[in-house]
Amino acid sequence: MNSKYQDFVPLKAIPFVEFLINEHNFTLKIVHQRETKHGDFRSLPNGKFQITVNNNLNKHQFLLTLIHEIAHHVTHQKFGKAKPHGKEWKTVFQHLMLPFLNPEMYPMEILPYLANYLKNPKASTDSDVKLSLALKGNIAAAGKNFIFAIPQGSLFIFKDIIYQRGAKRRTRYECLNLANKKAYLFHQNVEVASYQREYS
Incomplete structure (x- = not known):
């Protein structure tokens, strides 16, 4: 099957994706990576609708x-001003995810975590540590490590700031910002750069 989406979604998902795009009448833009979000939905001044998705995501992400962003669009059409990630x-x-x-679209290594996440989906898949790691194949981006893999007490860089990794507090790691000496909590699946490697 030849489709402009074949490089971005699993092959078997293409007919469903094309149907949803045509059915719900919006423009899909594939954009460069943004640090703060994977995608977004917006109503444009001209009355049309646009969804953007980052181009660095693997096909399952x-x-x-x-589909997360299409759900925002459909919710907007059906309910008007509903809460962004509310019950509607x-x-x-x-x-939409059903x-x-x-397993033709999501491998068995991901499906159980995805099904569990969809029981009560959150604003960001990154807040579900098990699903987030499964979607990434438990492999961090090149030159980075997951924060849980860094020894306690060692330094790392996140968004150009140097931190020292502290102890785990329930589901997150308490880390010290060396610039302002304040403590911040990091999700277990956050990807960070090694201070020693980047700044040797």
């Missing part, structure tokens, strides 16, 4: 992000 959005998102919950 891209598909989930796209959750219901729409769950419904056709994709099969």
